[in-house]
Amino acid sequence: MDGRRSVGSILLARGYINEQALDGALTAQHNTNEPLLKILIDQGFINDDIKAQVLAEQWHMPFVDVMAEKVEADVLALVDQERAKRYGFVAFKREEGVVSIALSDPTNIELMDYLLATYGRETKFFVAPKNAIYGAIEKYYVVGNSIKEASSEAKAEIIAESGEEVSIEQLREMGQDAPVIRLVNTIITQAIVEHASDIHVEPQKDHLRIRYRIDGILQEKQNLPRNIQAGVLSRIKIMSNMDIAERRKPQDGRISLRIENKAIDFRVSSLPTIYGEKIVMRILDKSSAMVPLENLGFLNDTLTLFNNVISQPYGMIVISGPTGAGKTTTLYSALNRLNTPGKNIVTVEDPVEYQMDGLNQV
Template identity: 45%
Template sequence: MHDSSVSVHPSAATNVPHPLGNSKSLVTSVQLTAFDNDPVVKLVNSLLMQAVQLGVSDLHFEPDEQLYRVRFRIDGLLKQMTTLLLSLIAKVSARLKIMAQMDISERRLPQDGRIKLLTADNHTLDYRVSAIPTLFGEKIVLRVIDCADSLVDINELGLEQDQQQIFLQALHQPQGIVLITGPTGSGKTLSLYAGLKLLNTETTNISTVEDPVEINLSGVNQVSINPKIGLSFNTALKSFLRQDPDVIVIGEIRDLETADSAIRAAQTGHLVLSTLHTNSATETLARLHHMGVADFNIATAISLVVAQRLARRLCVHCKKRVDVPSHSLLQMGFLDSDLKQISDCDSTHSAIFEAMGCEHCTDGFDLLPSLNRGDSYS
C-alpha cells in the first residue's frame, strides 16, 4: 500500500454553489491556484474546501452503475451532496490520487495517501485518503483532519465535572496506561490530543508513534510508522525507552506485541496514552485479555479507560424553545430528576429545544462535541 502526502497552495478564487441549497452561508469561495484551470481540478478543489466550510468529517466519492455520487458525513450522518457524470469517475479518481501522491496506474489494489492543503489565510488542512477498487471504479474516501480544530482543551470535551477530574488525575500520574476507546469516528484522537496538549510542557519529554501522525504538535517528538522499512509501533516503542521519555503516546494498540510493549513501558515508570477500538470500558479489558495480555498486567498497568461517543448538539444560534407538558416527557422516558432541570416554575411544562437551521449550521445542529460515557474504568 502507498502512503504519502503533497501540499497544495491555493491563490485564485471561484464561487461554487452549495448542493444543500441557496443560502448565502452555504456558497463558499473556493481558493484555487492560477494553473488549476482544468474543470476536474476546480471541481475537486471546490469539494475539498466546501467540506471544511461545513465541518465535514469524511468525503465519499462512490461510483455506481447509474451514477457517481459524492456524499459528506456531517454531524455523524452521511448526506448526498451531488452526483457527477459517470465519465468523470476515472478523472476525479486520478486527480485525488495525484494530490495524495498515490500510484494512478494501480487500480486493482487498495491505496492510502494524504493531501495537505494550505488555505489563503494560512490555515492548514489535512485529508487522509483511502482508495479501494469496486465493481464500477475506485471508491475514494477522504477523512478531514483540521489541525486547528483538533487541538482543544480538556474542558472543551464535554466531560462532566467528575469525569474530567478522573481524567486529569490519571494524566498527572507518573506511570500507567490511559486508554481512549470507542468506534471509528468517535473522537478518540480529539480526546487523546487534548490530554497530550495538557502534558506538553518544557519539563516533559513526550514521544508519539502514530499511523500516520495526524496533528503536528510543537514540542512533541512524533513518529509515523513505516512497515515498508520495518518501522512498526513495537519497534518505535522499544527505541522510545532509550530516549528518556516521560510520556509515550501510541496511536492505537492493535496487537499483543504492541500491548505488551505499552505495559512494559507503564510498569517501568512511564505514562502511556493510547486508543483502542472497543465499544465500552469493560469490553476494553476483555479485548486486551483476548489479545493475550495477562490479567495481572492488565490490573497493574491500566490506570484509566474512557469509552466515548460523539453526540450532535443543537446549534446555539438558531435552536428554538418548545414547551412540552411534563407528563409527555415522562412517557418518553425522561426521569423526574431530568425534569427538575428543565421545568418552569409551575412544573407542568418543560422547556426543550428543537433544531431549526440557520447560516451558522446546515440543519440545526452544530459540530460534534465529545460526549464521554460514564462507564470509565480506573
C-alpha cells in the first residue's frame, strides 16, 4: 500500500459532495469507465480547483495558485511552451537550484518521468488546476510574445503627435493586422481561462490597461504600450460590428465566438474618455448560467425556501447585488428549473444575455 486515500473519501471528508452524489457518480463510472473526478465535474458537483486540491491531497503534493506566482524570465526559459501546453505543466520558480513545477495531472507517470529527466532530480512538484496552468502559459508566454510582436509592427497611434487624427483606412488596417488580431484573441482567451465575467480595456496617459473582473473584483492583467492602442481598440470594434469612424459617442455591440468548443457571446460597450475609448466586454458563457440551483451555494433551508417561492403561480422576487455577485446566474438557473413543456414562460430583458430554448424572451 502507498498510503493514498481514495478520491471519494477525500471528497466526502472535505464536504465537497455528499454520499448520494458519490453513489450516483460511482454508478455512472461503472457504466462509462470515466475518471470519477471528470464525472463529478460534468455533473456540476465540483470544479477544476476542487479537482486539483483533491489530487494534491491524494498524491501528497502541495497545491499552488500558479496564477498568483511571479515568474522570472530565467525560469520561463526552462520550459518548452508547446510541450507545456500539450501536457499541462509550467515551471514557476527556482530557488537554490530546485525547480518548482506545477502540473494538473500527477497521475501521469510518463509526464513525471519526462520532467525529472528534463529538469533533473532537483525538482519539486505542485498541483494546480488545468485552467490556471493554461492561464499562466498564456500570461507569461503568449501574451508577452503577442505584445512584443504587435508593438514592433504598430504603424501609428490613433491621435498623431501633431493632433491630426489617423484616417479610417489606417484604423481599419491596424485592426486587421495579424499581430493585433493574435493579441486581442489571446486577451479574450485568457479571460475565459481565468473565468472572468468582464474585460476592461482602458486607455491611460501612457499605456493601455487591461483588467479582468474575476469573482466580482477587477484585477489588472496587462499594461500594453500606447503605440498599439489604436490597433487593439479598432480590432475589438470591428469584431463587435461597431462604427470605427465614430470615436466621440458611446456605442454598443456584440461578438459571438467559439472557444474550446463552447459558444460564448460578448456584450461590448465603448465610452469616449480623455485618452481614447474605454471598452468593456461582458462575457456571456451560457454554460456558466446553466448551473443547477443546488450548486449556487444556497444553505439547505434557503434552497428549499427559494424553490418553493419560484414555484408559486404569482408574485415577485427581487434579486440584487454588485457586479459579478451572481444575479444573472441565479435568475437563469431559476428559469432553467421552471422551464418545462407545460409552462408558458415570457421574459422581459434589456438586453437578452443568454438565449434559452423553450422560453419566449423579449
